[in-house]
Amino acid sequence: MSITKNQISFVKELHKKKERQAQSLFIVEGEKCVHELLNSTFGIETIFATAEWIDANSVILMQKKLPYCEISPAALERISAMSQPNKVLAIAKQPHSVFEINALVNKFALVIDGINDPGNLGTIIRVADWYGIENIICSPTTCEQYNPKVVQAAMGSLFRVNCTYIDIVSFLADYKQKVNQPVYAAHMQGVSINDVTVSPFGILVLGSESHGISTEVMSMCDSKLTIVQKSIHQQTESLNAAVAAAIIINKILG
Amino acid sequence: MSITKNQISFVKELHKKKERQAQSLFIVEGEKCVHELLNSTFGIETIFATAEWIDANSVILMQKKLPYCEISPAALERISAMSQPNKVLAIAKQPHSVFEINALVNKFALVIDGINDPGNLGTIIRVADWYGIENIICSPTTCEQYNPKVVQAAMGSLFRVNCTYIDIVSFLADYKQKVNQPVYAAHMQGVSINDVTVSPFGILVLGSESHGISTEVMSMCDSKLTIVQKSIHQQTESLNAAVAAAIIINKILG
Numbered sequence: 001m002s003i004t005k006n007q008i009s010f011v012k013e014l015h016k017k018k019e020r021q022a023q024s025l026f027i028v029e030g031e032k033c034v035h036e037l038l039n040s041t042f043g044i045e046t047i048f049a050t051a052e053w054i055d056a057n058s059v060i061l062m063q064k065k066l067p068y069c070e071i072s073p074a075a076l077e078r079i080s081a082m083s084q085p086n087k088v089l090a091i092a093k094q095p096h097s098v099f100e101i102n103a104l105v106n107k108f109a110l111v112i113d114g115i116n117d118p119g120n121l122g123t124i125i126r127v128a129d130w131y132g133i134e135n136i137i138c139s140p141t142t143c144e145q146y147n148p149k150v151v152q153a154a155m156g157s158l159f160r161v162n163c164t165y166i167d168i169v170s171f172l173a174d175y176k177q178k179v180n181q182p183v184y185a186a187h188m189q190g191v192s193i194n195d196v197t198v199s200p201f202g203i204l205v206l207g208s209e210s211h212g213i214s215t216e217v218m219s220m221c222d223s224k225l226t227i228v229q230k231s232i233h234q235q236t237e238s239l240n241a242a243v244a245a246a247i248i249i250n251k252i253l254g
Numbered sequence: 255m256s257i258t259k260n261q262i263s264f265v266k267e268l269h270k271k272k273e274r275q276a277q278s279l280f281i282v283e284g285e286k287c288v289h290e291l292l293n294s295t296f297g298i299e300t301i302f303a304t305a306e307w308i309d310a311n312s313v314i315l316m317q318k319k320l321p322y323c324e325i326s327p328a329a330l331e332r333i334s335a336m337s338q339p340n341k342v343l344a345i346a347k348q349p350h351s352v353f354e355i356n357a358l359v360n361k362f363a364l365v366i367d368g369i370n371d372p373g374n375l376g377t378i379i380r381v382a383d384w385y386g387i388e389n390i391i392c393s394p395t396t397c398e399q400y401n402p403k404v405v406q407a408a409m410g411s412l413f414r415v416n417c418t419y420i421d422i423v424s425f426l427a428d429y430k431q432k433v434n435q436p437v438y439a440a441h442m443q444g445v446s447i448n449d450v451t452v453s454p455f456g457i458l459v460l461g462s463e464s465h466g467i468s469t470e471v472m473s474m475c476d477s478k479l480t481i482v483q484k485s486i487h488q489q490t491e492s493l494n495a496a497v498a499a500a501i502i503i504n505k506i507l508g
Contacts, residue, residue, distance in 0.1 A: 119373060227508065230385045240377050243380075243496060
């Protein structure tokens with residue numbers, strides 16, 4: 001059965017956040033990411049794939065009774081959000097997870113204040129997964145986790161790390177009351193990460209490259225952690241947000 | 255004077271590597287990057303900018319006697335390589351630098367073996383700049399440093415870090431003979447970066463996420479450095495190439 005015009009417009013609509021939210025669905029593309037999706041607990045609505053991909057994955061498609069549809073490379077290009085589509089595009093179901101603050105006791109979590117570059121958010125999710133961080137709490141101004149570019153940059157880690165979008169000021173107030181472990185901020189003017197011992201239980205707050213962490217959120221942080229610049233050039237403004245997050249997280253949990 | 259049809263096609267041609275090489279020119283876009291270009295030693299062929307940008311930068315344009323052309327936001331969109339063009343696009347001159355291996359004595363340098371994601375290469379250049387690394391030696395299979403996406407991700411660091419494209423096997427042979435400081439490889443199966451002391455004078459070799467470091471290059475490395483995974487999930491394949499580079503570089507030079 002080949003893809004219908006209705007299906008094409010249905011998938012293309014899912015390129016938009018509004019429609020992803022309305023349908024509680026999102027797009028997962030490419031061999032690696034779809035492979036990870038198949039091995040995750042996420043539900044799958046349908047899979048559009050080339051004959052080659054279907055042949056190679058016929059066993060798992062049958063075992064899991066997954067609905068799929070063969071598609072030509074040209075049609076895949078039409079529905080894809082990638083510049084170079086790669087054999088398969090799956091429509092996955094957004095899980096309905098309930099966030100429990102007590103799950104953060106004796107854990108390390110991230111709070112993201114307004115990072116809106118999808119590549120950066122996806123890379124941070126991948127870093128979190130590598131270091132065993134299970135929870136990321138995002139401000140509503142942060143890029144949506146189901147944005148196709150986030151999904152692609154997260155490389156499957158999205159299926160293993162919970163992202164929760166809530167008001168982070170209320171969240172931090174709640175965290176201080178119920179969990180009360182240290183809240184660190186990644187900041188340009190703080191203490192060098194080389195000079196402090198950071199608790200492996202607590203929170204690291206990350207701001208965007210352009211706006212940093214908001215004043216209100218910053219006032220709720222216990223201390224500021226800084227990556228010291230070693231260049232003789234004063235111009236280098238800052239590190240990429242995901243790179244800075246990774247360096248600090250490695251220092252704490254690596 | 256507004257932009258001519260010839261100028262539009264001239265700039266659009268520079269989106270292609272072949273034309274950038276033929277003309278020894280490249281595109282620098284956006285307020286931040288062009289600001290860094292103006293403060294660099296790089297030559298500028300011409301600047302296309304909105305009236306607003308020209309007004310705000312009239313002093314430096316006059317002081318430096320820079321050729322510029324006012325352009326409408328719509329025309330900027332036509333010549334831009336960015337999805338969201340930002341006020342200004344400059345055509346910069348590729349410098350003709352001669353690479354001297356003796357400049358690497360008692361320095362730390364990077365060797366890149368085939369990273370072809372422009373965002374990753376640009377981010378690595380930015381990290382190098384932050385840590386005072388002046389030289390990156392790239393295999394000819396590595397993405398071109400003047401690719402617009404590299405320029406954008408490097409955020410001005412491109413003007414302060416030398417990228418040299420040469421055969422890296424011959425380079426490493428030469429390095430061992432003339433400089434003879436340690437050559438480290440970033441690798442999934444090596445010694446944990448937490449368990450070794452790494453010399454701040456030497457070379458770190460980085461491979462691509464998909465292909466890693468080639469066998470021939472690997473045979474010229476003295477030791478392999480690994481970032482240990484902390485996740486309970488076995489699936490997380492690897493860290494993003496730029497993130498892995500940053501974590502190791504911070505460990506060595508941070």
